[in-house]
Amino acid sequence: MNTPSVEPIQRSRLLPRVTFRAMFAITTIGAFLAAIGRVAGLGTPGNAQAMATGVLVSVGFLAVCLAVFAIFFLIAWLVSILWYRPADELVEGSPFADDQLPPQILPPRDRQP
Numbered sequence: 001m002n003t004p005s006v007e008p009i010q011r012s013r014l015l016p017r018v019t020f021r022a023m024f025a026i027t028t029i030g031a032f033l034a035a036i037g038r039v040a041g042l043g044t045p046g047n048a049q050a051m052a053t054g055v056l057v058s059v060g061f062l063a064v065c066l067a068v069f070a071i072f073f074l075i076a077w078l079v080s081i082l083w084y085r086p087a088d089e090l091v092e093g094s095p096f097a098d099d100q101l102p103p104q105i106l107p108p109r110d111r112q113p
Helices: 020-042 047-083
Strands: none
Touching: 020 047
16 A cells, blocks of 8 residues: 655645745735835826826725725625525425415416406
């Protein structure tokens, strides 16, 4: 019997796994945003400052939208967890076994000629 000398790595359920590639991407994006912020804050005349300010306002707007949407999702998720009661949808027997109609939510009305 061939047994491995090393145990397999199991994924942790507590912390997400972050790769070096993801960390490099996050660092690169942060460096670009810092450079744009520096151009916007230096007060250089011309279009560079206006463009840098516009880019930072756009990125900030997207970040705020993402945060608000995440908060709305968490509120809806908590409400659904707190007030969810599983309904007992088990119907005993088949409605077609005894030649009877299935239970109806709204009973049919008689037509008046």
